[in-house]
Every structure is written in structure tokens, then in C-alpha cells.
Amino acid sequence: MFGMLDDEQLAIRETIERFAQARIAPHAADWDATSSFPRDVLEELARLDLMGMTIPEYFGGSALSRLHAAIVYTTLAEADLSTAVWLSVHNMAASIIARAGSDELKQQWLPAMARGAALGAFSLSEADAGSDPSALRTTAQRAGDQYVLNGSKMWVTSGSVAQVFVIMARTGPKAISAFIVPSDAPGLRVGKIVEKMGLHSSPTTELILEDCRIPATHLLGFEGDGLKIALGALEGGRVNIAAAATGLGQAAVTVATRYARERKQFDRTIGEFQAIQCMLADMVTAVDAARLLTYRAADLLDHALGATREAAMAKCFATDMAMRVTTDAVQILGGAGYTKDWPVERYMRDAKATQIFEGTNQIQRIIIARSVLRDNAR
Ligand SMILES: Cc1cc2nc3c(=O)[nH]c(=O)nc-3n(C[C@H](O)[C@H](O)[C@H](O)COP(=O)(O)OP(=O)(O)OC[C@H]3O[C@@H](n4cnc5c(N)ncnc54)[C@H](O)[C@@H]3O)c2cc1C
Numbered sequence: 001m002f003g004m005l006d007d008e009q010l011a012i013r014e015t016i017e018r019f020a021q022a023r024i025a026p027h028a029a030d031w032d033a034t035s036s037f038p039r040d041v042l043e044e045l046a047r048l049d050l051m052g053m054t055i056p057e058y059f060g061g062s063a064l065s066r067l068h069a070a071i072v073y074t075t076l077a078e079a080d081l082s083t084a085v086w087l088s089v090h091n092m093a094a095s096i097i098a099r100a101g102s103d104e105l106k107q108q109w110l111p112a113m114a115r116g117a118a119l120g121a122f123s124l125s126e127a128d129a130g131s132d133p134s135a136l137r138t139t140a141q142r143a144g145d146q147y148v149l150n151g152s153k154m155w156v157t158s159g160s161v162a163q164v165f166v167i168m169a170r171t172g173p174k175a176i177s178a179f180i181v182p183s184d185a186p187g188l189r190v191g192k193i194v195e196k197m198g199l200h201s202s203p204t205t206e207l208i209l210e211d212c213r214i215p216a217t218h219l220l221g222f223e224g225d226g227l228k229i230a231l232g233a234l235e236g237g238r239v240n241i242a243a244a245a246t247g248l249g250q251a252a253v254t255v256a257t258r259y260a261r262e263r264k265q266f267d268r269t270i271g272e273f274q275a276i277q278c279m280l281a282d283m284v285t286a287v288d289a290a291r292l293l294t295y296r297a298a299d300l301l302d303h304a305l306g307a308t309r310e311a312a313m314a315k316c317f318a319t320d321m322a323m324r325v326t327t328d329a330v331q332i333l334g335g336a337g338y339t340k341d342w343p344v345e346r347y348m349r350d351a352k353a354t355q356i357f358e359g360t361n362q363i364q365r366i367i368i369a370r371s372v373l374r375d376n377a378r
Pocket residue numbers: 089122123124125127128129130131132154155156157158196199204353356357358359360361362363366
């Protein structure tokens with residue numbers, strides 16, 4: 001299963017697995033039931049250098065390769081998908097600051113983000129601008145040495161717990177720009193906290209900007225670069241989500257296999273029934289296929305080779321796989337699977353979100369098809 005990983009990559013996996021199974025997995029059901037964000041885990045992730053995976057070492061980060069990061073997200077998500085999701089969003093926000101921020105902004109934010117003292121959030125979507133982010137309406141108007149932001153953003157992962165937001169806003173009729181907005185900026189407040197089907201320990205919120213003033217130096221890149229910056233970061237984000245979905249699928253297979261070995265009906269374990277065997281065979285094959293697509297996309301990104309199609313393929317396949325495999329795990333557990341006594345119902349609720357965020361799977365299929373039609377099918 002891990003045939004393509006070298007010794008160093010396997011060692012990273014083992015370290016993260018030990019941590020995640022001891023410090024995250026035992027609490028995931030409770031965090032889900034109480035919608036709690038695990039702040040103490042954030043600090044421990046910082047000590048493991050995981051809060052700075054996309055941050056250069058010069059600024060206190062660990063600058064992990066995309067492939068190493070994919071291994072980390074897969075392994076964390078086997079314990080809890082929510083943790084992998086908010087960590088991925090944090091590292092995506094940090095990657096934008098590292099790539100497009102001025103030296104002063106990097107110095108101000110990246111060491112704090114790597115230490116876990118500042119949690120990052122990424123805010124592109126709005127209520128009426130999801131799959132089509134170019135329709136966003138939040139404005140940022142230049143006023144002397146400041147920008148003044150007005151509007152409302154939606155679906156902000158970690159909106160209620162983050163200290164630093166990367167926010168995309170309109171600076172002209174055809175120009176979208178990216179800004180760093182600290183959580184204590186005057187005029188910024190958290191709106192409603194979204195009540196979701198799953199991912200309960202990863203808070204998702206609305207953000208309201210009312211004459212929110214930030215220094216003009218908080219612009220990332222140049223005016224008009226915002227959409228390019230956001231979409232570029234989402235390519236890596238998609239590989240992270242593919243990795244996390246792979247971990248979620250793996251967790252579902254692990255529980256379903258254990259149950260199939262133990263549960264008896266008709267004086268036999270249900271694992272002796274061919275119908276259950278075929279389901280398990282399809283599930284484990286799909287998880288491995290998702291893992292391979294994900295590692296390939298990560299490896300391409302590491303080698304600065306275009307990976308738009310491969311990242312979309314990995315995200316689309318792995319998240320559809322997670323939905324299917326978690327649903328099958330509930331089926332294998334029968335009535336028990338439909339209860340809170342087992343984790344598979346949570347896995348199934350969590351899986352659904354992965355088909356929607358970082359670009360829905362309909363949008364991923366459009367990206368793949370466009371690439372095939374433009375270039376070729378190979
Ligand atoms: C839990 C969660 C966390 C999120 N976190 C963040 C975050 O941190 N930051 C952020 O900016 N956003 C975040 N999002 C927003 C997410 O990226 C959007 O929900 C997603 O892009 C889809 O947008 P939408 O919900 O407006 O759906 P819509 O765009 O309204 O889509 C509705 C349906 O129409 C389909 N559709 C739309 N356009 C097309 C088309 N051209 N062809 C075919 N089908 C189409 C879609 O696939 C979907 O099935 C989050 C969302 C969720 C659920």
C-alpha cells in the first residue's frame with residue numbers, strides 16, 4: 001500500500017500517525033458532538049512543525065514538499081477530517097503570504113503562523129459568488145495610505161478562530177485584489193456561524209466588512225492579481241483535500257474491515273459473505289487509486305510541472321471515493337453504522353463537504369475536460 005514511499009516519507013507518516021491516533025482520534029467524536037475547535041491540538045501541530053508546512057525555513061516554517069504534506073494530510077484525516085481541513089486552509093493562506101506578500105508582511109505574519117500564534121483563513125467565496133468567484137462583490141477602495149473594505153464574505157473556514165485573513169475583494173469593475181486583514185482590524189466582524197451537516201470541529205462563518213480599514217501595504221501582489229493568486233493557491237489546496245479524502249476513505253475501510261471480521265450472522269462472520277468481500281475489495285482498491293492520483297499530483301507540483309489537470313483529477317476522484325467508501329462502510333456495519341456508537345456516520349457526513357469545497361466536483365470535471373480538449377487525452 002505504501003510501496004512508493006521512501007524511508008524518510010514512511011518515517012514522517014509513522015510520526016504523524018502516532019500523534020494523530022493518540023491525540024486526535026480519541027477526541028474526534030466529542031469535538032463533532034460539541035462543535036469544539038481543538039486549540040490545544042493547534043499548539044501541538046505547531047510543535048510538530050505542521051503549522052508552517054508552506055512557510056520557508058527563514059521565516060520559521062518547515063517548507064515541506066507537496067508530497068510530504070499530502071502524506072501528513074492523509075494521516076491526520078484518518079483520525080479526523082476537520083483537523084486536516086482547517087490545517088490545509090491555514091497553510092494555504094500562509095502560502096499566499098509567502099508567495100505574494102512584501103518582506104515586511106512576511107516578517108510580520110509568517111513566523112507567528114508557523115508558531116501557531118496566528119491561525120490563517122482564506123476568504124474568496126461570497127453568498128452569490130461560489131463556483132464563479134469572479135462575481136464577488138466585496139469592495140476595497142483606496143483612501144490615501146489605506147484600503148477601505150465593504151461587503152460580506154461567506155463560507156470562511158476558521159472564520160471565528162483565525163487571527164489573519166487573506167481576503168479577495170474588488171478594487172475595480174474588472175479587478176479583484178488580495179489583502180491581508182488581521183482579525184482585529186476595525187470594521188471586521190464575524191457574522192453567522194454556519195450550522196453544517198458535518199465537519200463540526202472546523203468552524204465555518206460569514207465575515208462582515210463595514211468600512212474595514214487596513215494599511216495599503218496589506219495588498220498582496222499588485223492590484224488586480226487577486227483572482228490569479230487565489231486560484232493558484234487552490235491548485236495546491238485541491239491536492240491537500242484529495243489527500244485528506246484519501247485518509248478519510250482509509251479510516252472507513254479500517255473500521256468496516258474490523259467489523260466484518262467480528263460481526264457474526266448465520267453463525268459466520270459477515271466477512272465470510274462474498275457480498276461483503278466484494279464491497280471491501282472495491283473500497284480498498286478505490287482508496288489506493290485515490291492515494292496514487294494524489295501523490296502524483298503532489299509530485300508534479302513539487303517539480304514545478306503544470307498540475308492543473310492532475311490536481312483536479314485527484315480532488316474529484318478522491319472526494320467522490322470518500323463519499324462512496326464512507327457510505328459503503330455504514331452499509332457494512334448495518335444498523336450499528338447508522339448510530340453514533342461508531343464513527344462511520346460521522347465519516348459519511350464529513351465526506352460530503354469534500355465534494356463541494358475547493359471547487360465542486362462538477363467544476364473539477366470542467367477543468368479536466370477543458371484540459372483534455374485543449375491539449376490531448378494523455
Ligand atoms: C464546509 C465548507 C467550507 C468552505 N470553506 C471555504 C473557505 O475557507 N474559503 C472560501 O473562500 N470558500 C469556502 N467554501 C466555499 C466553497 O468553495 C463553495 O461552497 C463552492 O465553491 C461552491 O460554491 P456554492 O456553494 O456557491 O455553490 P454554487 O456555485 O451555487 O453551485 C451550486 C451547484 O451548481 C453547480 N455548478 C455551478 N456552476 C456550474 C457550472 N459552470 N457547470 C456545472 N455545474 C455548476 C455546482 O457544482 C453545484 O452543484 C467552503 C464551503 C463549505 C461547504
